[in-house]
Each structure stands twice: as structure tokens, then as C-alpha cells.
Amino acid sequence: MAPYEPEQDTSEAGELRVGRRKAARYVVPVAVAGVAAATIGLVPALATSGDPDLPKVTAQELMEKIAASDTQQLSGTVKISTDLGLPSMGGMAGGFAGGGGGADRGGDDEGGGGSAADPKNKLMELASGTHTLRVAADGPDKQKVSVLEDAAEYSLIHNGDEVWAYDSASNEAYHAKGFQVSGEKGDKGDKGEAEPPAGMPATPEEFAEQALKAVDDTTSVKVDGTAQVAGRDAYRLVIEPKQSGSTVGRITVAVDAKTGTPLKFTLTPSSGGAAVIDAGFTKVDFGKPSASTFDFAPPKGAKVTEADEHSALSRDFKGRDFKDHDFTDKAKGGKEFKEEDLNDLKVIGEGWTSIAELRLPGGQGLPTAGSGDVPPDAQKLLDSLGDQVSGKFGSGTVFSTRLINALVTDDGKVYAGAVTKDALVKAANAAHQA
Incomplete structure (x- = not known):
């Protein structure tokens, strides 16, 4: 060879x-x-x-x-x-x-x-x-x-x-x-x-x-x-x-x-x-x-959905202006969801270790059993899926796969990328000090 x-x-x-x-x-x-x-x-x-x-x-x-x-x-x-x-x-x-x-x-x-x-x-x-x-x-x-x-x-x-x-x-x-x-x-x-x-x-x-x-x-x-x-x-x-x-x-x-x-x-x-x-x-x-490989006719009795029918509702939704619209029940103490909440995406670093930083809508972390937003059993499941971490940024939970990891902080920020848990914590600490 x-x-x-x-x-x-x-x-x-x-x-x-x-x-x-x-x-x-x-x-x-x-x-x-x-x-x-x-x-x-x-x-x-x-x-x-x-x-x-x-x-x-x-x-x-x-x-x-x-x-x-x-x-x-x-x-x-x-x-x-x-x-x-x-x-x-x-x-x-x-x-x-x-x-x-x-x-x-x-x-x-x-x-x-x-x-x-x-x-x-x-x-x-x-x-x-x-x-x-x-x-x-x-x-x-x-x-x-x-x-x-x-x-x-x-x-x-x-x-x-x-x-x-x-x-x-x-x-x-x-x-x-x-x-x-x-x-x-x-x-x-x-x-x-x-x-x-x-x-x-x-x-x-x-x-x-x-x-x-x-x-x-x-x-x-x-x-x-x-x-x-x-x-x-x-x-x-x-x-x-x-x-x-x-x-x-x-x-x-x-x-x-x-x-x-x-x-x-x-x-x-x-x-x-x-x-x-x-x-x-x-x-x-x-x-x-x-x-003939690319020929197709629906079999007899098949239910056929036309794409324009299926997307009609989403097009109507897409055409409306939802800025400053309240998607929660204020009577229950819900927080107002605003369009700008989704427009705070930043990229930390470059290349293979770049990390996306963004804010969760409402500026708060994951709901918890202590706040009454999550049943205790659901909280146990949530805790079992993530690792609790802390640093200069405060505290949060890291959700991991073998490739993509995401840190959700208690104050409502998310750091995600194809990086290790330690890299996420380091990025959150650096962002907090900036």
C-alpha cells in the first residue's frame, strides 16, 4: 500500500x-x-x-x-x-x-x-x-x-x-x-x-x-x-x-x-x-x-394529507405579531413571554469547542418541585437525568449525552455545545465575570 x-x-x-x-x-x-x-x-x-x-x-x-x-x-x-x-x-x-x-x-x-x-x-x-x-x-x-x-x-x-x-x-x-x-x-x-x-x-x-x-x-x-x-x-x-x-x-x-x-x-x-x-x-x-423508482400513487383507502392543508394553521400562526404577547395565565402568576427573550444568542469560543449561550424565556431556570411547578415524582426524574454543578455563575444542572451537553443555570441561562461538562462550567464562570 x-x-x-x-x-x-x-x-x-x-x-x-x-x-x-x-x-x-x-x-x-x-x-x-x-x-x-x-x-x-x-x-x-x-x-x-x-x-x-x-x-x-x-x-x-x-x-x-x-x-x-x-x-x-x-x-x-x-x-x-x-x-x-x-x-x-x-x-x-x-x-x-x-x-x-x-x-x-x-x-x-x-x-x-x-x-x-x-x-x-x-x-x-x-x-x-x-x-x-x-x-x-x-x-x-x-x-x-x-x-x-x-x-x-x-x-x-x-x-x-x-x-x-x-x-x-x-x-x-x-x-x-x-x-x-x-x-x-x-x-x-x-x-x-x-x-x-x-x-x-x-x-x-x-x-x-x-x-x-x-x-x-x-x-x-x-x-x-x-x-x-x-x-x-x-x-x-x-x-x-x-x-x-x-x-x-x-x-x-x-x-x-x-x-x-x-x-x-x-x-x-x-x-x-x-x-x-x-x-x-x-x-x-x-x-x-x-x-419507475420515483413513481408513486397512494394505495386505495390511504388517507392523503396535502402539505398546504397541514401547514395552514402554522402559516396563520406565523403571520401574526406575538411581540409582548402574554402566553401564560397572569392570574396564576405567570411571566410574560416576549419575542426579544429569544434574541440573546451568543457564541463563546470557536471551532469544535464553541458554546452557544442563550437565555430561557422569562429569565428563570428550570421549574422545580419547591416552587410548586413540578410534581415531586417528576422532579426526581429530572434530577436523575442531570448533574448538579456550581461555580462563580451560581448553580445549575448539566444534561449530558455522549456528544452534546447543556448547562441550564438556576438564573435562566443555557450553555450548550459538543463540549465536556467542565468546559460548560468554565464558560458559564467566564460569562458571569465578563
């Missing part, structure tokens, strides 16, 4: 950060939070069947190869796993998001029921456990993702200006028209604007894009040998924080040697153990998928 150069400082690769915004240095803590608060039991990291002998490349050349990759057509199977170290919620997450369970989740929009097939709800289920997905793409206007379950399947299909989603378990479908992948406004007509379905990354390429946006001078990037993934020869690109205090240990991306397409993404925490996120192709074909 060809030798590989020692670790490369990414300050030499500034020209590679095509389209990266100034704030991109904060993307990994935030994007990884979205991916984690948003992703993956565990697929063995970068499972290989031998290390192929490939020509030597530098980290800069490999990042260029990824940036230049223009894979428009593919189909295959992806296995995605998350292990955030959280207790299992079973089907609760999907139930809350969908407004209920089973075939009765659809309900009436005005009653807040929503649709069991709504992508914003369904794809969030990828945030925990292990899932198998079938994916297909044919250019920017045709994509399909199917989540395979034990006795059911959920499919999200984008074909031209239409998006269909179908949940076979509940026999519900979700339909949106006027969709444009560019993010531009769709055909308004009488139905409002069509928007892309919100969800978490579902392929190694989407995960890798988020990680590469955060590459800056706080990051070490190197090529660490080769691998074979889904029968394809690949280089292994390793991304690591240079700073101490991050919960991110390393990110490994297996990059297809021929196309530059990321085939596998693995995020390992600094604490060690199983990967927090592991997503990779187990089968992949870069040929053109059959046109």
Missing part, C-alpha cells in the same frame, strides 16, 4: 472551503448537535474486506476530490446507527411528533393531529437506534429514501415539483406540490409556498458535507490508509479537533476512490467506546436507477 503523508494542517487548504460561510467554524458543534439531537447499536466502524492498494493522495487532494464529486445517479442500501447514550424512548418520539399512534395519528389539522407520513415527523425517528434505508437518486429532481422496518416501510419520494411520503404502517400519505430542490419559492397559487421536507441527514455524503463545512485552523485533517466499503475501494479521511474540551474524538469518512463520493461516515466521541454516529453504504450502484 502506498505511504501516506503525516498530518496536514488545514490552514493550507483555505481555497477548498467553497461556499463556506464565515460562521461555518461553528457548524460542527451545531450541525453535529442537529445530527445528534437530530441521529445512530452500531455498525462496525468502516467494515472492510482488506486495504486496497491505491495511489498516494494528500488530505488536500482528497478534500478537493470530495468537493469536485458530482455524483448525480446512484442507488443502494445504507445502514445508519446512533448511540447517544440516552435511555430508549421506544415509539414515543414518533408518537409525539405525529400527534398520536398507528392509523389514528392523522387526525384533524386544527386539532394538531398532523399526518403519520409527514417527513418532518417521521425522519426524526432516525435519531436513535439502527435503521436500514434504501436510497436512489437521478439528478437534482428525482430522489427516493425508504426506511425499512420489520413489517412496514416508510418512503419519501421527490419527483419533479412533487413530493410524496407514504407510511405503510398507518396507510397514510403526505403530498406536497410546487417543490423546488434549489430552495427557491415554489408555485404559490392559492396554496402558499412549498418547502423542502425537514429532516436529518440520511446518507454518508450528507453527514460528510456537514463535517467538512467546519474544517478550519482548529482542525486536523489527514489521510489514514484505505478501506473497502460496499465493494468499492476507498480512502479514509480523518478529521480531528486540535482543541481540548470537545466531546468529538474523530470523524472518519471513507471516500470512494473513483467518484469522490463519501461511502461511510463514523463519528467517535472523545470518551471512546462505540461510535455516536455510523452511517455507511452496504450496497451501492452508480448507474441510472429505473424511472
Whole structure:
């Protein structure tokens, strides 16, 4: 196997950060939070069947190869796993998001029921456990993702200006028209604007894009040998924080040697153990998928929710001015919620150890049993989920996962990031003294 150069400082690769915004240095803590608060039991990291002998490349050349990759057509199977170290919620997450369970989740929009097939709800289920997905793409206007379950399947299909989603378990479908992948406004007509379905990354390429946006001078990037993934020869690109205090240990991306397409993404925490996120192709074909792959018609008897119907209530809500509106019952001593309470976000530090600081609405900490706001049993559960800490800032509670940690102080401030508990306390102390 060809030798590989020692670790490369990414300050030499500034020209590679095509389209990266100034704030991109904060993307990994935030994007990884979205991916984690948003992703993956565990697929063995970068499972290989031998290390192929490939020509030597530098980290800069490999990042260029990824940036230049223009894979428009593919189909295959992806296995995605998350292990955030959280207790299992079973089907609760999907139930809350969908407004209920089973075939009765659809309900009436005005009653807040929503649709069991709504992508914003369904794809969030990828945030925990292990899932198998079938994916297909044919250019920017045709994509399909199917989540395979034990006795059911959920499919999200984008074909031209239409998006269909179908949940076979509940026999519900979700339909949106006027969709444009560019993010531009769709055909308004009488139905409002069509928007892309919100969800978490579902392929190694989407995960890798988020990680590469955060590459800056706080990051070490190197090529660490080769691998074979889904029968394809690949280089292994390793991304690591240079700073101490991050919960991110390393990110490994297996990059297809021929196309530059990321085939596998693995995020390992600094604490060690199983990967927090592991997503990779187990089968992949870069040929053109059959046109029928992207055809869909709802089965007979399926409940169909139109996107404009489902979003009508939210558009009405969005159009109103709620500044200085009281969302609580003043008769019960509630505090007034103001729009400006959400506009005090600050970012402390940079790169992998950046921390978001914000105030909770109302300027007070978590409700407690002592204040009469929380039942004693609920307080015990809350206490069991967090660690009590104190410092110059006062006292508070740290809620932890294997990747994202958040400190909620008793005076209503929140410090959150992909950093250790000690880093949060240090940031809160520094902010208090500032």
C-alpha cells in the first residue's frame, strides 16, 4: 500500500472551503448537535474486506476530490446507527411528533393531529437506534429514501415539483406540490409556498458535507490508509479537533476512490467506546436507477394529507405579531413571554469547542418541585437525568449525552455545545465575570 503523508494542517487548504460561510467554524458543534439531537447499536466502524492498494493522495487532494464529486445517479442500501447514550424512548418520539399512534395519528389539522407520513415527523425517528434505508437518486429532481422496518416501510419520494411520503404502517400519505430542490419559492397559487421536507441527514455524503463545512485552523485533517466499503475501494479521511474540551474524538469518512463520493461516515466521541454516529453504504450502484423508482400513487383507502392543508394553521400562526404577547395565565402568576427573550444568542469560543449561550424565556431556570411547578415524582426524574454543578455563575444542572451537553443555570441561562461538562462550567464562570 502506498505511504501516506503525516498530518496536514488545514490552514493550507483555505481555497477548498467553497461556499463556506464565515460562521461555518461553528457548524460542527451545531450541525453535529442537529445530527445528534437530530441521529445512530452500531455498525462496525468502516467494515472492510482488506486495504486496497491505491495511489498516494494528500488530505488536500482528497478534500478537493470530495468537493469536485458530482455524483448525480446512484442507488443502494445504507445502514445508519446512533448511540447517544440516552435511555430508549421506544415509539414515543414518533408518537409525539405525529400527534398520536398507528392509523389514528392523522387526525384533524386544527386539532394538531398532523399526518403519520409527514417527513418532518417521521425522519426524526432516525435519531436513535439502527435503521436500514434504501436510497436512489437521478439528478437534482428525482430522489427516493425508504426506511425499512420489520413489517412496514416508510418512503419519501421527490419527483419533479412533487413530493410524496407514504407510511405503510398507518396507510397514510403526505403530498406536497410546487417543490423546488434549489430552495427557491415554489408555485404559490392559492396554496402558499412549498418547502423542502425537514429532516436529518440520511446518507454518508450528507453527514460528510456537514463535517467538512467546519474544517478550519482548529482542525486536523489527514489521510489514514484505505478501506473497502460496499465493494468499492476507498480512502479514509480523518478529521480531528486540535482543541481540548470537545466531546468529538474523530470523524472518519471513507471516500470512494473513483467518484469522490463519501461511502461511510463514523463519528467517535472523545470518551471512546462505540461510535455516536455510523452511517455507511452496504450496497451501492452508480448507474441510472429505473424511472419507475420515483413513481408513486397512494394505495386505495390511504388517507392523503396535502402539505398546504397541514401547514395552514402554522402559516396563520406565523403571520401574526406575538411581540409582548402574554402566553401564560397572569392570574396564576405567570411571566410574560416576549419575542426579544429569544434574541440573546451568543457564541463563546470557536471551532469544535464553541458554546452557544442563550437565555430561557422569562429569565428563570428550570421549574422545580419547591416552587410548586413540578410534581415531586417528576422532579426526581429530572434530577436523575442531570448533574448538579456550581461555580462563580451560581448553580445549575448539566444534561449530558455522549456528544452534546447543556448547562441550564438556576438564573435562566443555557450553555450548550459538543463540549465536556467542565468546559460548560468554565464558560458559564467566564460569562458571569465578563
